[in-house]
Amino acid sequence: MKIHIADPTGLCFGVRRAISKLEEELARSEQVYSLGSPIHNPQETERLSRMGLVVVESAEDVPDGSVSFIRAHGITPVQAEALKKKCLKVVDGTCPFVKKAQKSAKDLSSEGYIVVISGDRAHPEVRGIMGYVDGEVAVISSDGVIPDNLKGRRCGILSQTTQKVAAFAALVSSFVKICTEIKVYNTICKATLARQDSVCRLASKVDGMIILGGRNSANTKKLAEISRDVGVSTLWIEHAGEINRGWLQNKYDIGIAAGGSTPDWLIKDLIQKLNMM
Numbered sequence: 001m002k003i004h005i006a007d008p009t010g011l012c013f014g015v016r017r018a019i020s021k022l023e024e025e026l027a028r029s030e031q032v033y034s035l036g037s038p039i040h041n042p043q044e045t046e047r048l049s050r051m052g053l054v055v056v057e058s059a060e061d062v063p064d065g066s067v068s069f070i071r072a073h074g075i076t077p078v079q080a081e082a083l084k085k086k087c088l089k090v091v092d093g094t095c096p097f098v099k100k101a102q103k104s105a106k107d108l109s110s111e112g113y114i115v116v117i118s119g120d121r122a123h124p125e126v127r128g129i130m131g132y133v134d135g136e137v138a139v140i141s142s143d144g145v146i147p148d149n150l151k152g153r154r155c156g157i158l159s160q161t162t163q164k165v166a167a168f169a170a171l172v173s174s175f176v177k178i179c180t181e182i183k184v185y186n187t188i189c190k191a192t193l194a195r196q197d198s199v200c201r202l203a204s205k206v207d208g209m210i211i212l213g214g215r216n217s218a219n220t221k222k223l224a225e226i227s228r229d230v231g232v233s234t235l236w237i238e239h240a241g242e243i244n245r246g247w248l249q250n251k252y253d254i255g256i257a258a259g260g261s262t263p264d265w266l267i268k269d270l271i272q273k274l275n276m277m
């Protein structure tokens with residue numbers, strides 16, 4: 001069996017930056033509070049929790065005078081303001097590309113466009129971006145179905161940073177057919193594009209692809225979808241312990257790709273386990 005690693009793969013710039021900011025703060029402060037999980041990887045969140053990270057659901061759960069952390073996916077301006085009022089210190093780990101998407105939404109909204117976000121309404125990044133819109137906003141999921149009330153209106157379109165390029169391009173093209181004025185910001189980040197491309201290239205050359213990453217990670221989910229779309233047998237796991245011998249049978253070339261929130265140590269664990277097998 002030969003192992004091939006997608007290149008690039010694993011931690012993206014934004015998540016690596018957020019983790020290192022958080023680790024620096026955890027070395028100084030006994031506890032650091034994060035609104036929601038700071039990274040969409042349960043194993044890495046658990047490691048950081050052992051260092052003093054406390055994940056809470058709302059700003060109300062953050063004690064007065066504490067230190068808080070804003071995750072790479074960002075939060076709404078209202079939540080950021082609440083943290084600022086309560087905390088001694090707020091460490092901002094928001095990825096600069098997510099900040100760009102937030103600013104695009106704000107600009108489109110102030111120019112009077114209905115802000116259309118291509119993405120998953122339940123995802124924290126999308127909820128954060130929606131918070132920057134001061135007016136009408138619509139979220140269109142991967143099914144690409146455009147609500148009737150947007151037809152013929154002025155729409156400003158942007159994307160969740162981790163969306164598939166082809167799906168975003170198809171959505172924009174659908175808007176061209178139904179609106180007389182649209183403005184588009186391509187807010188899909190380069191790290192996402194590069195990881196999607198590397199999976200696509202590798203998946204077409206191997207007998208099986210292992211996609212490593214949190215089940216709550218949108219970008220990992222996209223990588224698994226892309227790999228399956230290529231037509232190769234695809235196994236999506238969170239950690240090396242989930243690999244099974246049955247799936248490996250009759251596969252000689254195995255590709256590995258990891259989501260942008262999968263830490264290096266989980267990738268190394270997986271390679272080690274496969275080598276042992």
Ligand code: SF4
Nearest residue numbers: 012014095097161189
């Ligand atoms: S996937 Fe892109 S936008 Fe999201 S955290 Fe990583 S670098 Fe930033």
